[in-house]
Amino acid sequence: MMSPSNQSADDGAVRLREINEDIESMQSSIAGALVRHGYPDAAMFAIRLSIEEALMNGFRHGNLEDPTKCVEVRWKINADEATFHVIDEGEGFDPESVPDPTLDENLEIPSGRGLMLIRAYMTNAFYHGAGNHLEMNFRKKAQP
């Protein structure tokens, strides 16, 4: 179940138990805050995609699809930047160990593009600690 969150404010937090849980209400809440603060369509696209990819990584690669584990999402949005924390209950990983999916020899591998998309679309994205806590942010003015 999604735990209570501050749905109408610029800050919020949810704990999700499965990827197919109602993440639409979380995305709607985040989108509402982004609209209120005047983020353009391209930013909305970038942030939505990055959250989806981070959640997918958390559930699939972090929690290894263990239904007893949750992924926590926390966000804080203001007129200048939107910051997100996506925390899984897995053992973590070394982000530098992920092969570059854009190399010719890796182009036909079906997986491994989530993190590179997050890094491409967000202003900053990095892992804390063991690698199960992703922090990413989008600075409105930093974008072209």
Add this chain to the structure above:
Amino acid sequence: MSADTSRIRVTDLNGVMRVEFVDRDILDEAAIRQINTELIKRVEAAAAPCMLISFRGVEHLSSAALGTLITINSLSKKRGGQLRLSDIKPSIMEVFTITKLNKLFHISDTTEKALEGFGRK
């Protein structure tokens, strides 16, 4: 899997399977798995499958959906066929460019352009 619950629409265009998506957002893990299964079934049922996937109306696409496209592309080639993509809006085209998958796929602006010469080697 009944046609009622399918996440795709498939039309035969002179021997080319044109695939369109029911949903605007191709993000949901379960939906992507279902699309993956349906497309594999279609490709495996055809000799030298020619498949055109149109993204008309699609607003969002995840890396898992890209994975499905890569799988279908490989399978089509393996069976002597081809996969082409079309009608991709600029924001989604950027995803293909960032991942450099624009180098892997045959991408056309429109369905009509994608159909030109399709099926001829």
